Amino acid sequence: MWNTNNTSPDLEKGNVDIAILPVGAIEQHDSHLPLGTDWMEADAIGKGIARDIDAYLLPSLPFSNSEAHADFCGTVSLKHETLALVIEDLVTCLFTQGFKKVVIVNTHGGNTILKIVVRKLNTSRTDGKVILITPGTPPINDLHEIFPDLDNDLHGGDYETSLMLAIDESIVGKERHDHVPPGKSAEYFDYLPMSSISKTGVWGRSSLASREKGEKALPIVIKRYIEYIHDTFSQIENVKHQG
Numbered sequence: 001m002w003n004t005n006n007t008s009p010d011l012e013k014g015n016v017d018i019a020i021l022p023v024g025a026i027e028q029h030d031s032h033l034p035l036g037t038d039w040m041e042a043d044a045i046g047k048g049i050a051r052d053i054d055a056y057l058l059p060s061l062p063f064s065n066s067e068a069h070a071d072f073c074g075t076v077s078l079k080h081e082t083l084a085l086v087i088e089d090l091v092t093c094l095f096t097q098g099f100k101k102v103v104i105v106n107t108h109g110g111n112t113i114l115k116i117v118v119r120k121l122n123t124s125r126t127d128g129k130v131i132l133i134t135p136g137t138p139p140i141n142d143l144h145e146i147f148p149d150l151d152n153d154l155h156g157g158d159y160e161t162s163l164m165l166a167i168d169e170s171i172v173g174k175e176r177h178d179h180v181p182p183g184k185s186a187e188y189f190d191y192l193p194m195s196s197i198s199k200t201g202v203w204g205r206s207s208l209a210s211r212e213k214g215e216k217a218l219p220i221v222i223k224r225y226i227e228y229i230h231d232t233f234s235q236i237e238n239v240k241h242q243g
């Protein structure tokens with residue numbers, strides 16, 4: 001694995017052609033999880049992927065679009081447009097230097113703009129391809145065995161709390177709140193701020209979380225993402241060769 005501890009000549013000699021850019025967020029996660037939860041998740045998942053595929057791992061971007069959580073203390077957010085420009089700039093640097101493949105590993109569902117940025121970069125640039133991994137894409141069916149109510153577990157619930165217990169148990173609080181807003185699904189983040197959906201800021205059942213579940217889930221997530229990266233780039237390659 002390569003990262004920013006390496007020198008520029010190291011990286012050049014290594015002939016690395018794939019880079020991983022993890023994207024997290026700094027936003028409230030109720031009273032039991034730290035503000036940096038998504039950032040730490042992006043870091044852990046990015047590291048797991050980069051180790052296995054010998055990629056250049058960039059530091060995780062801590063800031064992204066957390067507007068839905070803006071009225072909770074400590075949340076900081078970039079506008080969608082700002083985030084788009086940041087990602088565009090970083091990926092463009094990598095393409096220009098010869099990285100043919102870039103993977104954005106996003107752990108925050110609110111970063112809906114990333115899909116558009118990726119499409120824009122892939123249609124406007126011919127020197128590389130960028131793909132996006134984001135909550136729900138690719139789907140990870142095995143996770144439903146560990147978290148049966150995963151579809152209603154959107155923020156700070158069973159999945160995220162378990163993952164954080166596996167990453168660093170010492171920063172996860174013991175007091176847990178469960179809240180699944182009746183009749184609402186993820187698109188309500190497009191309509192309402194989190195504070196009016198859930199007073200504590202949780203959407204899911206954090207009381208069900210355990211370190212064991214997180215330790216089981218994390219390698220599954222990393223493995224599935226690696227498969228997706230290999231599959232997707234080889235499909236893109238095949239199309240290029242046929243063309």
Ligand SMILES: [Zn+2]
Nearest residue numbers: 037038156160
């Ligand atoms: Zn989160």
